[in-house]
Amino acid sequence: MRNKTALIIAGLLVAAVVSVNAQAKLKIGYIDSQELLAAMPESDSAQAQLQKLAQEHESTLDEMTVEFNKKFDAYKKALNATPPMSELSRTTKEAELQDLQDRIQKFQDSAQQDLQQKRAELFKPVQDKAIKAVNDVAAENGFTYILDSGTGVVVYTAPDAVNIMPLVKTKLGLK
Numbered sequence: 001m002r003n004k005t006a007l008i009i010a011g012l013l014v015a016a017v018v019s020v021n022a023q024a025k026l027k028i029g030y031i032d033s034q035e036l037l038a039a040m041p042e043s044d045s046a047q048a049q050l051q052k053l054a055q056e057h058e059s060t061l062d063e064m065t066v067e068f069n070k071k072f073d074a075y076k077k078a079l080n081a082t083p084p085m086s087e088l089s090r091t092t093k094e095a096e097l098q099d100l101q102d103r104i105q106k107f108q109d110s111a112q113q114d115l116q117q118k119r120a121e122l123f124k125p126v127q128d129k130a131i132k133a134v135n136d137v138a139a140e141n142g143f144t145y146i147l148d149s150g151t152g153v154v155v156y157t158a159p160d161a162v163n164i165m166p167l168v169k170t171k172l173g174l175k
Helices: 002-023 033-039 041-080 087-140 165-172
Strands: 028-031 145-148
Touching: 028 033, 033 041, 033 087, 033 165, 041 087, 087 165
Parallel strands: 028 145
Antiparallel strands: none
């Protein structure tokens, strides 16, 4: 009998604790991280550096393309010339064109990787600063969760959810 009573009391206590925890109010906020990053002046600086590197790569690629086009035009003229180009000359020029085309492709791949690495390097401090500001605002204002509406993951925003963008911008000293 005592075991049953103790078991019933323990069950009631567990139910009471679960009920109290279920009634605790969640405070949910949201922010558009892309909008926040775009508002930060550090993003403009990082984007300018990235654009400069992209232009350098584009210039090199243009030079390589001009070289390829000149050699290809010369090859086409030599094919149609009289007397015709020897087999050895033709295969040598085709191999040279193929080699140049392969180098162009390799450069494009390397340039793309370089830009991705540079983007990550330049934007990491900006993202870290934004994340710190969001975390600070969340802690200071008692938020349980902060959702990123800029990623397209948020399907529904309740009327009592709080857009913390103004608080984070204030924290970062942005207008």
